[in-house]
Amino acid sequence: MKTLFKTMLLFVMLFIANATLHAISNPQNNLVYNTEKVGDLVVSETILKLEDGLLSNFMKHNYKYDANNQRTEDETQKWNSSKNRWENDLCIRYIYNDNSVTTEYYKWNKKKKEYILVPEMTVTMAK
Secondary structure, three states: OHHHHHHHHHHHHHHHHHHHHHHHHOHHHHEEEEEEEEOOEEEEEEEEEEEOOEEEEEEEEEEEEOOOOOEEEEEEEEEEOOOOEEEEEEEEEEEEOOOEEEEEEEEEEOOOOEEEEOHHHOEEEEO
16 A cells, blocks of 8 residues: 555656656746636737746737637737836738638837738638
């Protein structure tokens, strides 16, 4: 009985050590995702960065959907820590046709205070 307990304890300790090493070696593990849903649809996702044991705002996605629950827009905002606010960065708009989906990329223009289409990044794919 003691041997079984020691074996299980050793297994648990090795598992924790492996998970810890993996977490340290994987830089993506310093990101924490906070998802907001309405029903089954994700309407926003805030990404927080973990540094020195503290969480801070990093990036935010706001999503819009059509009547068929197909995503029509993904707006990305970045956190400006000096101004202590979210600032627009990028907007991706999806246009659905019978046989294709067009993805349009827009970059935020601070001077014009609007999204400007980046035509070379527009992609149409067959469904």
